[in-house]
Amino acid sequence: MQSSGIRQLATLRVGDTKNHKPHVVYLSKLALAIVKARAKGRAPEDLLFPRQPQKTLDKIRAASEPFSMHDLRRTFATIAGSRVPAYVLKAMMNHASNGDVTAEHYLHFGETELRAGWKTVADHIETLVKAKKPRARGAA
Numbered sequence: 001m002q003s004s005g006i007r008q009l010a011t012l013r014v015g016d017t018k019n020h021k022p023h024v025v026y027l028s029k030l031a032l033a034i035v036k037a038r039a040k041g042r043a044p045e046d047l048l049f050p051r052q053p054q055k056t057l058d059k060i061r062a063a064s065e066p067f068s069m070h071d072l073r074r075t076f077a078t079i080a081g082s083r084v085p086a087y088v089l090k091a092m093m094n095h096a097s098n099g100d101v102t103a104e105h106y107l108h109f110g111e112t113e114l115r116a117g118w119k120t121v122a123d124h125i126e127t128l129v130k131a132k133k134p135r136a137r138g139a140a
Contacts, residue, residue: 014094023094026115028122079124084117092117 010027012035017023027035038048049056061067073093080089087107090097091114097103 017094019094019096021094021096024111024114026111026118028119028126030126031122076121080117080121083120083124088113088117092121 010029010032012025012027014023014025035048042048057069077089077093080092084092087103088109090103091109
């Protein structure tokens with residue numbers, strides 16, 4: 001991901017996808033803050049994250065339960081699946097319609113619906129993270 005992919009409205013455009021369809025990810029406030037911090041001082045063509053993400057993943061795996069990248073995708077889908085309509089989730093995950101007439105011809109989700117879906121999932125994840133953080137001594 002290059003720093004030039006950051007949009008004013010907190011979007012990342014992903015061109016190289018499995019189904020060869022461009023994909024837009026709407027960032028939460030927390031995700032945008034992380035991306036902005038990574039982009040600070042970098043040229044637009046510079047990568048935001050290391051070229052070898054495996055080293056980062058190895059560090060995370062060493063401190064957690066074993067997981068695969070597909071586990072993360074399944075977790076996202078599980079969280080979103082109980083919070084957003086199924087067709088919105090399908091669009092959020094950039095899944096192909098595969099002959100689904102309703103999805104291909106009648107349903108077209110715009111930025112408003114997709115951004116709301118991403119926000120719903122992000123809000124839930126942030127709530128879980130905050131609940132797991134240990135409280136400082138003496139905090140009320």
